[in-house]
Amino acid sequence: MTTTLRPAGPERRRQDxxxxxxxxxxxxxxxxxxxxxxxxxHGGPGRIDALAVDEQDRRRGRGTVAAxxxxxxxxxxxxxxxxxxxxxxAEYALRLATxxxxxxxxxxxxxxxxxxAGRHQLPPGSVLRELTAQDRQDWLARQRNGFVAALTAAxxxxxxxxxxxxxxxxxxxxxxxxxxxxxxxxxxxxxxxxGRLWLHTAPGPGWVQAVEVPPxxxxxxxxxxLMLAAEAACRMAGTxxxxxxVFTANEVAIRLYTSLGYRVQLRQLWKPLA
Numbered sequence: 273m274t275t276t277l278r279p280a281g282p283e284r285r286r287q288d289x290x291x292x293x294x295x296x297x298x299x300x301x302x303x304x305x306x307x308x309x310x311x312x313x314h315g316g317p318g319r320i321d322a323l324a325v326d327e328q329d330r331r332r333g334r335g336t337v338a339a340x341x342x343x344x345x346x347x348x349x350x351x352x353x354x355x356x357x358x359x360x361x362a363e364y365a366l367r368l369a370t371x372x373x374x375x376x377x378x379x380x381x382x383x384x385x386x387x388x389a390g391r392h393q394l395p396p397g398s399v400l401r402e403l404t405a406q407d408r409q410d411w412l413a414r415q416r417n418g419f420v421a422a423l424t425a426a427x428x429x430x431x432x433x434x435x436x437x438x439x440x441x442x443x444x445x446x447x448x449x450x451x452x453x454x455x456x457x458x459x460x461x462x463x464x465x466x467g468r469l470w471l472h473t474a475p476g477p478g479w480v481q482a483v484e485v486p487p488x489x490x491x492x493x494x495x496x497x498l499m500l501a502a503e504a505a506c507r508m509a510g511t512x513x514x515x516x517x518v519f520t521a522n523e524v525a526i527r528l529y530t531s532l533g534y535r536v537q538l539r540q541l542w543k544p545l546a
Contacts, residue, residue: 275299275337277345280306289313291349297325297338304329309342311349316435318343318351318545323365335368347545353432354543360536374541375427379526381534382515385478385507392504395461395493400501403456403468411456411468415482416441422519427542444472444481454481455505459498467494471502478506478514495528 277295285291292310296303305325311318320342325334346354356374358365394400403411416437423433443451450456453474459467466489470481480502485494506514515537518525 275304275334275341277307277338277341278303286313290316292321293345295342295345297334299329299334304334305338307338307342309345311346311351314435316351317353317355317432317542318346318349319355319357320346321357330364335365336372339368339372343543343545352545353429354545356541356543358539358541360539366539369541369543372543374543376520376539376541377423377427378517378519378540379536380515380517380538380540381529382477382513382537383503383532383534384513385503385511387512388507392497392501394501395497397462398466398494398497399460401458401460403458407458407465407468408456411484412441412445412470415470415484422521425521427544453509457498457501459494459501461489461494464489466492467498469498469502471505473506473509473511476511478502478509478511480514480516483516490524495525496532499528499532 276298278298280294280296283291283293290311290313292308294306294308297305297307303326305323307323308321309318310321320339323335323338323342325338343354356365356369358369419440420430420433420437423436424430428436444454445451450470451472454470454472457469457471458465459469465486467483467485469483472479472481480499483495483498483502485498503514516529516534518529520526
């Protein structure tokens, strides 16, 4: 039997060069599923989105062949890497991606917030304040460099990591400053700055863009304090959930978030297209 992809509609292109297309997965011409692929502009990574095989045709290798065929289309589009986002509950999809050579680089975590209002009670000696302009500029530069370093350590080519960071930070910092509904905060404890937080409370669910505790101040609960303060700020803004991204290699952070009740929502996996 021959598994192929048949275009299910015209290719969609944006002015910046991004492109995407839907395909029907066929076996000897018979439709058995669907897949959507996309490519970021300027030589960015490709993506395999929404791969699905009909119930009666599963566990026969259809998904594997469809994924490989989608990768080939992305190669023809000039992509050198491909990304898949797998919901945590999709165990079969995760096994398939792993078998095809994809490596998990990061996770999206989520937590529903119980109703409540009021500021989080900080530990004695701790104060939460807005970052000064100079501290904000220096910290954001370090965060961006660290983001690029984490991506390259996970196997993302340096040029792609730089492009991804540039796009992400341009969206999060329009005009060089925080977007509406965002806050850049510092946690001081007994006169020393022991942590920093970049938080979005609106629109929609809250999002912890970055949280950092310098090495000299770790292991003393400051990260937990910052996360609880972030959740309190989200509640005060009327949001009912909060999310964040964490690199898979950051086991210390994952343990903290798990202890606070965060659960894995999506796993991001990459693969080079040789």
